[in-house]
Amino acid sequence: MSLINREIVDFKVQAYVNNDFKEVTKQDVLGKWSVFFFYPADFTFVCPTELEDLANKYEDFKKIGCEIYSVSCDTHFVHKAWHDVSKTIQKLQYPMLADPTAVLARGFDVLIEEDGLAERGSFIVNPQGKIVAYEVIAGNVGRNAEELFRRVQASQFVAEHGDQVCPAKWQPGAETLKPSLDLVGGPMEAHARLYDVIIVGAGPAGLSAAIYAARAKYRVLVLEKSKIGGQITITSEIVNYPGVEMAGGKELTAHMRTQAERFGAAFAIAEGLDMKL
DSSP: OOOTTOBOOOOEEEEEETTEEEEEEHHHHTTSEEEEEEOSOSSOSHHHHHHHHHHHHHHHHHHTTEEEEEEESSOHHHHHHHHHHOTTGGGOOSOEEEOTTOHHHHHTTOEETTTTEEOEEEEEEOTTSBEEEEEEEOTTSOOOHHHHHHHHHHHHHHHHOTTOBOOTTOOTTSOOBOOOGGGSSSOHHHHHTOOSEEEEOOSHHHHHHHHHHHHTTOOEEEEESSOTTGGGGGOSOEEEETTEEEEOHHHHHHHHHHHHHHTTOEEEEOOOOOOOO
16 A cells, blocks of 8 residues: 555654754654655664765755654664764764654554564655655665655655646756646657747846746746856845845745746756757
8 A cells, every 4th residue: 555645653752863862753743844764773784874875965955944864673772872883873963763662664664573673765754744755675775865855855846836747857947847638648758848938048037038928828948057047146135126126136036936937937957059940
């Protein structure tokens, strides 16, 4: 049975974090994005490589409002002992949840009953406490924090933009799809990449053009080589821009992009190298 959209189990466990023990409950998880990162056991082989990989990406997770919880069926005392003797585990800044009674491992359906260990499972949980993405793989294969991070970003995007979906290898700023009949029954790429208007440059002028063209029901793609908004994003105060009395550069960029996307415009971080008419 699928775990997608299943609400996580109610729990109260001990954690080892920042050289101290801390109680973590379901209430601590609600209201923000979270990743539950199950692994078989402390003092093993593949597990520290994964936990270190995740530690190296932890600041990026925090920047997008996502907390990391590593989980094994060890006690919090064992977590501390591993931390004390391992330079790799000393890099971890996220909470290491202790699950000796397997309340979490059973709740996420990753417990290996005969061994008393957890499978290697990664679960993305939304602020409502529901699982929106997960994977469970063999214990002898390690995972990739970069791909897990991308999945969290994609999950956050579709949660905010309910009428859009993210294609394979999607990255923030890249083109998304809007499910419709014209994407059914044929090569998706051929339909998805057919545009009436392609705007090169996502500064204020490009964003304004995208808003007007998309509002007029044209299929619009906005290409930007580096950063949506361009130089305006480093401007702290903009006064009397059409329709906006006062705003910061980043705020104005976000507002204009959101408006363009609501009218159906797509965005991509890309460079136009050639054009054939």
